Amino acid sequence: MIRSLFVSDILPRRPAGGAVQRMNVVTGALAGLGPVDALFLAPPDTVPPQEETAHFDRTGVATVPPYTGVRALLEIAARGPSAAYAAHQRRTLTPALPAWSTGTRYDVVWFNRERAWLPLRDRFTGGTVVDVDDFEDVLIRRWGQLGRGVWGMPLTPWRRVQARRSITWWGRVHRRVAREAAVAVVSCADDAARLGTDRTVVVPNTYPAPPPELPEPSSGQPPGTGGGTTMLFQGSFDWAPNADAARRLTGEILPLVRERVPDARVVLAGAATPDVAALAGPHVEVTGAVPSMTPCLRAADLVVVPLRVGSGTRIKILEAFAYGVPVVSTTVGAEGLDVTAGEHLAVADTADGLARHCADLLTDPARREALATAASRLHAGRHLPEQAAAVVRRAARRAAAG
Numbered sequence: 001m002i003r004s005l006f007v008s009d010i011l012p013r014r015p016a017g018g019a020v021q022r023m024n025v026v027t028g029a030l031a032g033l034g035p036v037d038a039l040f041l042a043p044p045d046t047v048p049p050q051e052e053t054a055h056f057d058r059t060g061v062a063t064v065p066p067y068t069g070v071r072a073l074l075e076i077a078a079r080g081p082s083a084a085y086a087a088h089q090r091r092t093l094t095p096a097l098p099a100w101s102t103g104t105r106y107d108v109v110w111f112n113r114e115r116a117w118l119p120l121r122d123r124f125t126g127g128t129v130v131d132v133d134d135f136e137d138v139l140i141r142r143w144g145q146l147g148r149g150v151w152g153m154p155l156t157p158w159r160r161v162q163a164r165r166s167i168t169w170w171g172r173v174h175r176r177v178a179r180e181a182a183v184a185v186v187s188c189a190d191d192a193a194r195l196g197t198d199r200t201v202v203v204p205n206t207y208p209a210p211p212p213e214l215p216e217p218s219s220g221q222p223p224g225t226g227g228g229t230t231m232l233f234q235g236s237f238d239w240a241p242n243a244d245a246a247r248r249l250t251g252e253i254l255p256l257v258r259e260r261v262p263d264a265r266v267v268l269a270g271a272a273t274p275d276v277a278a279l280a281g282p283h284v285e286v287t288g289a290v291p292s293m294t295p296c297l298r299a300a301d302l303v304v305v306p307l308r309v310g311s312g313t314r315i316k317i318l319e320a321f322a323y324g325v326p327v328v329s330t331t332v333g334a335e336g337l338d339v340t341a342g343e344h345l346a347v348a349d350t351a352d353g354l355a356r357h358c359a360d361l362l363t364d365p366a367r368r369e370a371l372a373t374a375a376s377r378l379h380a381g382r383h384l385p386e387q388a389a390a391v392v393r394r395a396a397r398r399a400a401a402g
Helices: 018-031 069-079 081-096 099-103 114-120 136-145 157-180 189-195 240-260 294-299 315-322 351-362 365-382 385-401
Strands: 004-008 036-042 059-063 105-111 125-131 183-186 200-202 229-234 264-269 284-288 302-305 327-329
Touching: 004 018, 004 114, 018 036, 018 105, 018 315, 018 385, 036 099, 059 081, 059 099, 069 081, 081 114, 081 157, 105 114, 105 385, 114 125, 114 157, 125 385, 136 157, 157 189, 183 189, 183 385, 189 200, 200 385, 229 240, 229 294, 229 315, 229 351, 240 264, 240 302, 240 351, 264 294, 264 351, 302 315, 302 351, 315 327, 315 365, 327 351, 351 365
Parallel strands: 004 036, 004 105, 036 059, 105 125, 125 183, 183 200, 229 264, 229 302, 264 284, 302 327
Antiparallel strands: none
16 A cells, blocks of 8 residues: 655646646546545635545645735845745745644655645655656746747846746756656656656656537537537636637638638637637637537537647647547647657648648548547557556656655
């Protein structure tokens, strides 16, 4: 039996986004080895949803107060935003830890992100696993290549300096993870090479096999399932890279596609900010949060992933593969997945190239079917949750053994 503590700065919720889906796979696999406690790092007054945490033996919250005021400004100016906030977390989290979390001898302590591990790295007993499923320095660097600051903010000279400092700092954090963690976990081979340690294990992102198709209820048409030829882009649009991609899809790519496919429309499916909601129009539907992405996927002719910023791997592409929907993506969107352009999906990086692939596929049903078949085969062979769960269990046993 292996007793585990799972430490996360993301709360479980439904509908589950990519990070929560990964969390569910990890905690489910750990529960197959023995009891699992969960500790969530969250703002004050946070209460984890009971229905999403019932499978844990014990659940606790360590609160992180807001980082504001003169001290915060001075520390950010002196150290950079990433390093300053990590120091704030370390100061405030230690006294907020539940006594049971520090008083229990665990076999494995699994951190869902390096930013959860850093402030608490020496506070628990047990072999440490750190999941680095997103590389913050990669994200910041890619925003800079677009002439923007972190999260797409305007790139002022001061933000440029802070971005460089954050890139350097995150590089040091990742080198520290590589040195100190019993096991470092990443989502793809490219990220394993970034860490450069033989203690790295690749736990691929996954998506479950879709349920059998059932007749739609007669209580109205679900969002995202209207008429026309549908190009779907799904995700949480409060994540700045998704919002950037949504603007590019609706403003640059869709008009080019409609020159060849006049009834083409875009569906943006997922929680939306006011800026993204404002993209709705005659040929653009913004659904907002949906209880299930299944109706949107089954109504889609294509999934388009026009991301310019990202790291790790995109579960939205695996989602499309699972449902047999052909995919058009940028290189960044498809990175980390063991795919072949032209066999599993179509890849381009310019608006013209993406639009050309979309129009070509929308007018060639046989080609769409060939891509979808190859992609579904890849998904079934490598990206089901039970396949990743087996790797999680091996990583936990390795960490527990020291």
